Amino acid sequence: MLTTELIKLNNLQIAGKLVSEELMLGIHGSKRSGIGIEFEQYRHYEPGDDPKRIDWKLYARTQKHLVRESATESNFHIRFVLDLSGSMNYEEKGVSRLNYCKILLASLAYLGYRQSDQMSLYCLQNGDLEILVPAGKQSFQRILYELEKAEAKGVWQNENPKFPAGGEPQFQQKQKELFVLASDFLQVGDEWLKLIQSVANPRREVLIFQVLGEEELSFNLNGFYRFKDLETGREIELEALAIREEVRQKAQSYLANLDEALRIPHVHLIRTTLHEPIAQVISEALRMRKI
Template sequence: MSKLLDPKVLMAIKELSLAAKTTIDGFMSGINKSTIKGQGLEFSQYRSYQPGDDLRSLDWKMFARSDRYYIRESEIETNISIRFLVDASASMNHKDGDFTKIDYARYLAASLAYLGNLQGDAIGLYVINEAGIFSMAAKQDYQHLARLFYQLEQIKPDKTFITPIHYKELYAGAQKRELLVFITDMYETNEEIFSFLDTLNTLKHEVVVFHLMSPNELELNFKGYSTFEDLETGRSVQIDQDKARAVYKARLQEYLEATRIKLLDRRIFYRMIRTDQPLDAALRDFLNQRNKLNV
């Protein structure tokens, strides 16, 4: 077991589905099975024989009992490919209390990857910053999951977010649509994150965005500080927190609402998470909401 996995978190989410009932390219339903009928493993229903049906699907025991031809249908189990995208730009080093944003991102990705692997899904990883995209193919086995945990542990946030010149990595794996779980602080200077998300949308992936924010960001409560430095650009600014707090919080709420709407318009599932929120509670709330929306 990776040190990134907390038994309390796993107990809270183990009975929930990450993928839920997605609708593209045979993604699984909330219980890891599609609604596609065929020669699967688990019995679903009988239906009357129709001309053109595969005779191998006839149930001869039913014929012997009823003297009628029936096709035995099963639900075909279909696994999906889930890729975790982790923002590794320098702003993810922001710290409040004992955790940086990248710490929270590691635990979040590890827990969901464990859940997906437990449900039989292929798990992959992108680590993203100005240097490019580290790509780890999606596979379904425990050794691969262990390698993914190792790569999460090695992430060292640096510089700014990715530029379009590196998007070729995204297109390289575009043959199969995936469920993409993007973990980020949404820090950008020139709409680079939204440009990135628009690229993911053109590839017809389903995208979930976890927006990480720390309590001191949300409340503008950096005790003892009056000078603030941008972790990505190095620029600094002096702020009287007490005087600026009311205006800051109002503008922050406007920004968060605008972000939510912009992602909703792109049909991207958005969830803002405070880094002081217990991970088990945050994940259980998210997974319950996701399952309800996709029923």
């Protein structure tokens, strides 16, 4: 489903569910294909199975009688992190970076919920990493609620980013974690890299979704424009053609350096644009984790 169509729904819960169901159609029947460790998988109906276990919504799409196998609560914890700095308000063709990331995280939360994974939600704003939803009962619904009302503003620049007091991840015995960050990953210094380096380890994978605009990358503009820094509010008027090559070169250099800096164990970077189908982006992320 196109991102613009999901945005028009104006309902994060429905949008996230539609994306997750689209993903399920592609990965049902495969062991450990989901985001966590214990995936709630499907198999074909067999004589003796309780008909109530047939997924009739899936049948309507596939014309196959598929039974959802029961899953126990997994030993897997997904920590979602949403960037809420002002640059997340960037928009192209009716799709804002913030809304794109909200739907992306809501879709992943649905997958985690179906697998009975533990989940929590953090945000990055005003120089701090804040916890919005701790792990526990009803965390899935609370995550959707907090994502729905989240607003982006201000700057996020922190020389030594850390988890908030009381929110520092503590590993349980045999527990593994996935740290999922949705952001433009644009930094003034090395604040993003320091955060990633501080959390990545053998028991915690890091999955980074860097969401950029096509126009941000191409900078294919002509004429005079008033450019505004969405975090500081500073404005400047420039002739776009005069700075095009410099902007493109600096952008390419930054992204290349970022790619190199993130070639570290247990870290996966997925770079996408605002117009890439979200289900396709998540599918690529899941594939990458299995490589």
